[in-house]
Amino acid sequence: MRFLVLFSLLFSVLMFPAAEARIRRYRWEVKYEYKSPDCFQKMVITINGQSPGPTILAEEGDTVIVELTNSLLTENVAIHWHGIRQIGTPWFDGTEGVTQCPILPGDTFTYEYKVDRPGTYLYHAHYGMQREAGLYGSIRVSVARGKTEPFSYDHDRSIILTDWYHNTTYEQALGLSSNPLDWVGEPQSLLIQGKGRYNCSLVSSPYVCNATSPQCSPYVLTVVPGKTYRLRVSSLTSLSALSFQIEGHNMTVVEADGHFVEPFVIKNLFIYSGETYSVLVKADQDPSRNYWVTTSVVSRNNTVTPPGLAIFNYYPNHPNKSPPTVPPVGPLWNDVEPRLNQSRAIKAHHDYIVPPPHTSDRVIVFLNTQNKINGYVRWSVNNNSFNLPHTPYLIALKENITGAFDPTPPPNGYDFVNYDIYNVANNTNATSSNSIYRLQFNTTVDIILQNANTMKKNDSETHPWHLHGHNFWVLGYGKGKFDNFSDPIKYNLIDPIMKNTAPVHPYGWTALRFRSDNPGTWAFHCHIESHFYMGMGVVFEEGVERVGKLPSSIMGCGKAKGLGGRP
């Protein structure tokens, strides 16, 4: 007995050698509520009554425990911890169909994972299109005590940018699954930390739109003159690429997706769905007035969605005092050059470079296209449009369940030689499949995202791709068709930034490298909610044989119904 106590003691010391890692416990209830984030009242999925949900605050090395109770009436739910690698806990990645069965109404599901790296992360629903219904929030992991960051600031604030629709996600999903496609169109508004403003005078009678609702008063960022603010700006738009700016103030980019950036100064931050940035802003302007914080749509010819507005409030001015100026206009929607340049400017901080392997073991090229399958509009990679299976891959593979998905490997590339990325494809047909990429464990994998023309002439969209369970090195961005001979020579192997989300720009390519060192099954997909829903994603498997015993809580659907697991 005494020996056991001693052993336990020794064990806990070994497990938590440095400062005491803590447990951060949250109890969340997910349910519907009426909310008016842009003055227009609609049903929103909330966490403990909030959308955005509560911010998770933790320190590097802590364990986060979220006990999530699903209080929706007939709908299931699942939450993904965006940017957290889930090392050793691939079953808590929260990706319905990939790592878990959905959480039934009435059930309480406990997510438990370690936040092993400091930085700015997100969480959001990863089931159907529930993210768009308001189920999202911030995760802020500070550096371990005793460690420092390569920059300093006085205050720390989180701002999530989203776009917002008045239609329900059910209507949107049904429209996307219809033939002909019944697309919802551009969003009604842009929200800054859950607050936006729709012009209520456009609203016809039976709707509730209240321009004086405090729920849609602009978000206020109060600053003390002379102080420096770390703004953790992230995007969870369902569709839109955004530009974010603070009138009259420069921003210094210092972090991207949890990695320190070699600082550079910008006037506006281009940000794509799934990305997080920290920028430093000094309150160094005339303190007798307030300034506009604005966000506006880029990369789409969107004449519908007005810019999102917030107030950069110099204390002690009244927070509701509008700035005396007209809100500054954002960049030109179709000017790709500055966006490409900003993507290229993001490099690892010189003291925090993680050198990438100089060669890779496997290269996979993903041609991004819009397609038709039996008349239905879809998105695909390599003309393969992805469908989620009803038995999660992780369970199927770990428990040797056959027939859960198509075992044929999906294509490793496309017809590089003949495919014209600048025109609508001659044959826009695609096939749909739930097959996955099985990676050899502990190897180096290169991903080339290749953009192309959509089914509309002279149109190529921006797709932000998000990888679960990993950070990848961003080796390069290019224009036109990726050339496997000449382009890899130009890769940045010196100080590439590591990220979990990176855009592929219109008619361009993006080269990523990662190590398949995290046993599990991991989604990699366009973070535009409707694009993933319409097939723009893949799943990687690596070292699934090394995954520990699955918890029973993730079971219960498809062929994993009735399956046990560890308690």
Add this chain to the structure above:
Amino acid sequence: MRFLVLFSLLFSVLMFPAAEARIRRYRWEVKYEYKSPDCFQKMVITINGQSPGPTILAEEGDTVIVELTNSLLTENVAIHWHGIRQIGTPWFDGTEGVTQCPILPGDTFTYEYKVDRPGTYLYHAHYGMQREAGLYGSIRVSVARGKTEPFSYDHDRSIILTDWYHNTTYEQALGLSSNPLDWVGEPQSLLIQGKGRYNCSLVSSPYVCNATSPQCSPYVLTVVPGKTYRLRVSSLTSLSALSFQIEGHNMTVVEADGHFVEPFVIKNLFIYSGETYSVLVKADQDPSRNYWVTTSVVSRNNTVTPPGLAIFNYYPNHPNKSPPTVPPVGPLWNDVEPRLNQSRAIKAHHDYIVPPPHTSDRVIVFLNTQNKINGYVRWSVNNNSFNLPHTPYLIALKENITGAFDPTPPPNGYDFVNYDIYNVANNTNATSSNSIYRLQFNTTVDIILQNANTMKKNDSETHPWHLHGHNFWVLGYGKGKFDNFSDPIKYNLIDPIMKNTAPVHPYGWTALRFRSDNPGTWAFHCHIESHFYMGMGVVFEEGVERVGKLPSSIMGCGKAKGLGGRP
């Protein structure tokens, strides 16, 4: 081996001794579609693209197999076979939370049950408020070959009456769960066999309302002059009590809830949600014109919902030719007397009387009231407002799962002496509970439904109560407070009709008797969708120890997660 074959042969002969019972197999896909049943477009839950869903046609003794695939995106589903007793298959009653876990998106669930009695039955969703979203249809079981019915007719038609809302069921449910109550109000239209008509000129711009859509052309009942029609009229309204009539034609009531009725002639049929009737109508009027079929709201002071209209079309007049008359006006909404009289007039056909036991072993009185719990409006019986548990009772009881529900028995009655049913209660508080009534197996149980005033002065509603798994004898309807000494003497023990649904009229009482002879757990509840959602129901358990091994397909939720069962 030979012996085994012989045994199997013998076995199947023993199982199906009379005319060959057949298997009626259906494959259904449940999904969302845009539909315009009353010209106004909204998302409807369909079966194989239809709402009402396909009619199940079977013969007494047949086995019905429905393979139901849930193609909703994030929502589960469950379907109840209303009026089918599920003898030996209590797990296929389709009542989420009582007899099964819900069916997950992507899953195919197979319902399999015997239709052991001829008659007119229904099916509908029994999960959340999905019934109101359009998930319902008819079951028509004909008498076994060789058997006859005590009436004759030339043609047989099914007509389901429903009321229809333009708000989604999510919005309705959220409103009902809000404090203050955000009630959706009276329905926008009444549908006759899935077709109604909303005045599109009332619709403001962003809605789609197309008055010329064929989906909302009136339902046409084409008749050949001189022929007799059996109309199987049933109601699945979410709220409304209805009157149904055919201009200029008498109707002879011959069946109620699958039981032959001593025929009687009416001008209008009062029908409550969950009831089914067969009426005979002879096409014996001037055949040179068409006639109106109308249905209108009674029992509520509803000035909003226009009557539902259909065409009684005398062949060969054009089916779309409007009758030359103004549609006849229905009965006065607040005249309870004719409704009470019609309820009392329904008696068993003299050749088909099933005599009730002359005494009962247990009497339970259910006081029907509207209440408040912590400020939230609820409905209750005996001031106990019912909540469904997340582990279905059948599974919890059969598998000895403890802690799935409150084991305290709910109250057997109310304070008969002091409670004033004619006024708003002094104390409208109630408690909520998921406790159930455990009945001794094979005993005779009397249920007295006692109506009372709601929380509004001078207001008492009609509640149609539906019992799963049984038919009950309707022993009597009365006015005022049930008197346990004087009223039972007046019970009809001679020729009471058996039914599965019976109304309790405003400020009145209804006395029912049934035998607890069907092992299982059975819901008994007000069939008004919102009233059950708000707590107006109970569950009976009887002989659960006699229930066979549960199928694994009903498992998977709450404490029944990970539980096995027979394949």
